[in-house]
Amino acid sequence: MTAAERLKAILDLMQEIETAARPADAVVSAWFRARRQIGDRDRGTISEELYALMRHHARLGWWLEKHGREATPRNRLIAWLVINGRMALAQLESLFSGKPAAPNGLSEPERTLIGKLQGSTIEHPSMPEEVRTECPAWALKPLRQRFGDQFGREMAALLKPASLDLRVNPLKSDRAAMLRSLRDLGLEAEPCPMAPFGIRVAKRPSLSDLPMLKSGAVEIQDEGSQLVALLVAARPGERVVDFCAGAGGKTLAMAAEMANRGHIMACDISDGRLKRAAERFRQAGFHNIQTRLLTSESDKWVKRHKASYDRVLVDAPCSGSGTWRRNPDARWRASEADGLDGLVALQARILASAARLVKPGGRLVYATCSMLPQENEQQVAAFLAASPAFEAVPLADTELHQIQSAHPDYLSLTPARHDTDGFFAAVLQRKAEPVAG
Known part of the structure; x- marks a missing residue:
């Protein structure tokens, strides 16, 4: 592909991502599947530039607003090429030529914008901290609460590409x-x-x-996700539930710990996710995993299997703030209007329902890929206050006692401290029933 053709592909993808209801990685995968003629090298270049643009979403928007331009995908791309690519008007005119498979030619307002942006750097002293750190307004207060004076360092780590x-x-x-x-x-x-x-x-x-x-x-599988699965400590011969199994990554990790012996029930409310997960299980060679489609967190199946599992993992739906370096579009998909409070309430219902599955003496692990206190420590504290049958197991008393967690009692991983996605996990144990005597 020529440079102009790659730019056209990036622009097409930006426009599709902006209007799609799906995450960017799903859009990109589907877009490339429909264009198998594009070689690996060009795919890599297009993807790398596209994700770099998404990681600079707020800062590019700030520059466009400063110069009175709407933050459309095309304007973002032009601003990125001028500020980051140091491209002059003549270079951009050769790329935005309007020829077949190239972006449309530059308009006069776009030429004016290019002139105003010449010599600019991606950051500016006048930028608010939330713009400079690419932190959406709805997450600014809780993340500052979470990290304190390490806020800037952690947000900077979230702007780096994930390994x-x-x-x-x-x-x-x-x-x-x-x-x-x-x-x-x-x-x-x-x-x-x-x-x-x-x-x-x-x-x-x-x-x-x-x-x-x-x-x-x-x-x-991100290293942090692998550690969460290890914290469940599933053993050969045990009965285990992955209550929010999704694509099945943690299910597979737990099945490996069980050496393909025992039984894992992978549950989810999405039939499509479970079918894709089942194919992964088959390809990996595991036969101790069964899938179960739930209608909701309070599905009747839970009541029927009360206190019948040794280990239960609740990898709860969350804000996904810990995955922003991997999914940079996710930070702008959510908003305060989407209701963090509603999400926290859903997590509480899921945790309370899944806890019913745990045997006396069994282990319940609550995990998120979030770094917000409301979804993590505060959620666990509320559960324990309402569930006297459970007690927290300090991380120092678990299989991951050697991990230098960012929290004294729970597994807390951050990009800056651990070079993983942001993860949280708490081990909760159902107290053994008293022996009749």
């Missing part, structure tokens, strides 16, 4: 063998520092170049 983390499937290989295979492909691969089955790949390769992904020998 590609893999989890080795022990049914099919081991980490040493996979490291050799990845290095034989010319990739810079190293063991993840905390997760025992994790591998970190320095530069994101084309996933089609990784045969171990197709064979199920590895799965894509």
Whole structure:
């Protein structure tokens, strides 16, 4: 592809993402699937530039507002090329030529904008902190509360591209063998520092170049997500529930800990997600996983299986603030109007319902990929106050006692401190019933 053709592709994707109800990664995947003729190198270049633009959403919008221009995808792209790409008017006119497969030619207002932006840098002293740190207004107060004087450092870490983390499937290989295979492909691969089955790949390769992904020998999973699954401490022969299984990444990690023995029930309210997860389970070679479609968090199935599981994981739906470096569009999809309070209330209902499944002496793990206190520590505190049958297990008394968590009692991972997505997980144990005597 020519440079102009790549710009046209970026612009088309920006416009589609802005109007789609789906996350950006789903839009990008579908867009490329429909254009299989685009080579891996061009796909990589287009994706890299697109995600860089999304990580500069607020700052580009600030510059456009400053110069009286609407923050449309096209104006954002032009501003990005001038400010970050240091492109002059003549270069942009050659790219925005209006020729077939190139963006439409520049208008006079766009030429004026280009002139005003020349020599600008992406940040400006007049930018409010929420703009400079790309923090949406609805999350500013709780994140400042969460991080205090580390707020700026953590937000800066969320603006960096996420690494590609893999989890080795022990049914099919081991980490040493996979490291050799990845290095034989010319990739810079190293063991993840905390997760025992994790591998970190320095530069994101084309996933089609990784045969171990197709064979199920590895799965894509952030190191933080791997640690959450390990915190469940599922054992061979046990009965386990992944209550909000989604795509099944943590289900697979728990099944590996169980050495394919025992039983895992992967539950979700989305039939589509469960079907995709079931295919992953089959490809990975696990036969101890069953899927269950729930109508809601209070599905009758929960009541019928009360106190019948050794381990229950609640990976609750959340704001996703911990994944912003991986999904930069997510921070602008949510808003205060969407109702953080409503989301917190849903999490509380899910947690209370899933807790019914836990046997006396069994373990309940509540987890989110959020860094907001309302969804994490405060949620756990409210649950414990309302559920005297449960008690918190300090992280120091769990299998992950060696992790230097950002919280003294719970697993709390942040991009700046741990180089993972932001994750929270609390271990809650149902007290053993008193022995009759």
